[in-house]
Amino acid sequence: QLKLVESGGGLVQPGGSLRLSCAASGFTLDNYTISWFRQAPGKEREGLSCISSIDGTTYYADSVEGRFTMSRDNAKDTVYLQMSSLKPEDTAVYYCAAGIDPMFIFRPNDYDYWGQGTQVSVSS
Numbered sequence: 001q002l003k004l005v006e007s008g009g010g011l012v013q014p015g016g017s018l019r020l021s022c023a024a025s026g027f028t029l030d031n032y033t034i035s036w037f038r039q040a041p042g043k044e045r046e047g048l049s050c051i052s053s054i055d056g057t058t059y060y061a062d063s064v065e066g067r068f069t070m071s072r073d074n075a076k077d078t079v080y081l082q083m084s085s086l087k088p089e090d091t092a093v094y095y096c097a098a099g100i101d102p103m104f105i106f107r108p109n110d111y112d113y114w115g116q117g118t119q120v121s122v123s124s
Contacts, residue, residue, distance in 0.1 A: 001025070001026050002024075002025070002026040002027045002113060003024075003025050003026060003113065003115070004022055004023070004024055004025070004096050004097070004098060004113055004114060004115035005022070005023050005025060005115055005116070006020060006021065006022050006094065006095065006096055006115040006116065006117060006118040007020070007021050007023075007118060008020040008021050008118060009094060009118030009119045009120045010119075010120070010121070011121045011122075011123065012086055012120070012121070012122055013122070013123070013124050014086060014087060014088060014122055014123075014124055015085060015086065016084075016086050016122070017082070017083060017084040017085075017086065018083050018086065018120060019080055019081070019082045019083070020036070020080065020081040020083065020094055020096075020118060020120075021078055021079075021080055022034065022036075022078065022079045022080070022081075022096030022115055023076070023077060023078045024077040024078070024098070027077075027113075028074075028077055029053075029072065029074060029077045029078075029079065029098065030053065030074050031053055031100065032053050032098040032099060032100060032113075033050060033051070033052055033053045033098070033099050033100070033101065033102055033105065034050070034051050034053075034072060034079045034096060034097070034098050035047055035048070035049065035050040035051075035096070035097050035099075035102075035105055035106065035111065036048045036049045036050075036068075036070065036079075036081045036094060036095070036096055036097075037094070037095045037096075037097060037106075037108060038090075038092035038093065038094045038095065038120075039092055039093050039095070039117075040091060040092040040093075043092075045095070045108050046061065046063070046092075046106075047061055047105065047106025047107070047108070048060065048061050048063070048064050048068060048081070048094075048106075049061070049064065049068055049070040049081060050070070050105040050106070051070050051071070051072050051079060056072065058070050058071075059105060061106065064083075064090075067083065067084055067085045067086075068081060068082065068083050068084070069081070069082040069084075070082075079096060081094070081096075083120070086120075086122045087122060088122050088123060089122075090120060090122050091120060091121050091122050091123070092119075092120060093117040093118065093119050093120075094117060094118050094119075094120050095114055095115055095116075095117045095118075096114075096115045097111035097112075097113065097114050097115070098111060098112060098113040099111040099112050099113075100112065
């Protein structure tokens with residue numbers, strides 16, 4: 001069974017940090033573009049970061065640029081999202097997604113596999 005499993009979410013105070021992990025099961029991530037998305041209650045799913053399957057180049061949405069860092073470990077079939085300087089508005093369910101060749105890296109419908117999500121809550 002092909003699936004992605006996120007972990008690492010939790011409750012953190014404003015200004016704090018968390019590291020999310022996304023592990024692949026049943027397939028290898030080598031040939032996939034991987035992105036992180038989030039969805040807050042009542043809002044659309046938002047693309048945050050993307051890492052290329054070709055050369056490892058990373059892309060970030062303006063909302064997280066400079067605060068979030070994405071990386072991948074192909075040997076472990078795992079990608080990470082290091083989040084720092086967290087704000088209350090970062091509160092959401094965070095998802096990772098894998099796609100062979102998404103035309104638009106932050107368009108959810110361009111991805112083939114999704115994790116179940118992990119909750120991140122930023123509050124004092």
